[in-house]
Amino acid sequence: GKRITKTLLCTGYCACGKCCNWKRNWRGKAVIASGPNKGKPKKVGQTATGVQAKHGTIAADTHYYPFGTVMYIPGYGYGRVEDRGGAIKGGHIDLFFKTHQEAINWGRKTLSVTIWLPQSPSRR
Numbered sequence: 001g002k003r004i005t006k007t008l009l010c011t012g013y014c015a016c017g018k019c020c021n022w023k024r025n026w027r028g029k030a031v032i033a034s035g036p037n038k039g040k041p042k043k044v045g046q047t048a049t050g051v052q053a054k055h056g057t058i059a060a061d062t063h064y065y066p067f068g069t070v071m072y073i074p075g076y077g078y079g080r081v082e083d084r085g086g087a088i089k090g091g092h093i094d095l096f097f098k099t100h101q102e103a104i105n106w107g108r109k110t111l112s113v114t115i116w117l118p119q120s121p122s123r124r
Helices: 100-106
Strands: 003-013 022-024 030-032 057-059 070-073 077-083 092-096 108-116
Touching: 003 100, 070 092, 077 092
Parallel strands: 003 092, 057 077
Antiparallel strands: 003 108, 022 030, 057 092, 070 077, 070 108
């Protein structure tokens, strides 16, 4: 794919309920905490593409950066877009961290990100 560089707001998240809108119900099962799917089962740490989130998992606005987009974020490293989030719009990406504390420590950074968009089959 082609390589572009964009200035993006880079925030951090982890698999916890605070970051990913889930809580435990009275049976101890993880369920979605709010919104249209409230109360439905939540696979903790699973991304929108169905893979387990890990360091390098990026949540992005897939209208701009489709699943499979590779990014290099200074201070974080390489990652791939495999998730999306309700609050992730336009020039904002969310970087996965193993712990909530690491995500908090990262904070909010506006950085110059190198982006490799996936090859689109329609433009051969």
